[in-house]
Amino acid sequence: MQSIIVAYAKAEDARKIRALLVRNGRDVAAVTSSGAQALAHAETLERGIIICGYRLRDMLYRELAENMPAGFYMAVITSPVHLDEAHRTERTVFLTTPLRVRELLQTLEEFDREVPRARKTPPGDSGKTEEEKRIISQAKAVLMERNHMTEAEAHRYLQKCAMDSGNRLAESAGMVLLLSSQIVQKERQ
Secondary structure (H helix, E strand, O other): OOEEEEEOOOHHHHHHHHHHHHHOOOOOOEEEOOHHHHHHHHHOOOOEEEEEEOEOOOOEHHHHHHHOOOOEEEEEEEOHHHHHHOOOOOOEEEEEOOOOHHHHHHHHHHHHHHHHHOOOOOOOOOOOOHHHHHHHHHHHHHHHHHHOOOHHHHHHHHHHHHHHHOOOHHHHHHHHHHHHHHHHHHHHO
16 A cells, blocks of 8 residues: 545545545545645655645645656546546546545555556656657547547546556557457458
8 A cells, every 4th residue: 555645725624535544444644735745745755645636725736746756646536527627647537526435445546556666757747748648539539439438537447447457548548549440340341
C-alpha cells in the first residue's frame, strides 16, 4: 500500500475521506486543506497517492497535478459537471460525486499496482508525444462510438487497462485501436 495524502478545501470533508479510508484499512499520511501543504508532504515521501477535490484553498487540482512529484498519482473527487473541463493525465483519475466507496477503494488498489512502476517525468509534463495524444484521442473516439461510452468513461477505461497491464496509456490505446481494426476487418468479410 502506498502513502495517501488527502487534500480538501474544507477540513471536514478531508476528515470524512480520511475516516472512510481508515475504516477500510488504509493508512493516511497527511490531511491538508491546501495544495501547497499537500505538495510539501508529497516531497517528504518517495511515492504515493493524493486524493483531492476539484478546488483546494490555494489552487485547483490541475496545478497540484502539474507539480506533484514523480511516483505520485492523483484521484480527484468532483461533481460530474467538472468532468468536461478536466485535465487528464496518465497519473490522474477522476471519481464523481456522490462518491462510491467501492470505486474509490478499487482505484487505490489500481494505483497500488501502478505506483511502484512509476516513470520519472518532469513536473507538468505528462510525458506524452503528440502522436501518443492522437492515439489516445482516437481510441477514446472508438470506445465512445462502439461502446456508447462518454468521453470520461472511455478515458477511465483506458486508464484501467493501462494500470491492469502495466502499460502506458498510449500503449493501451494502441491496443484498443488494433483490436477495433481487426473487428472491422472481420465484419467486412
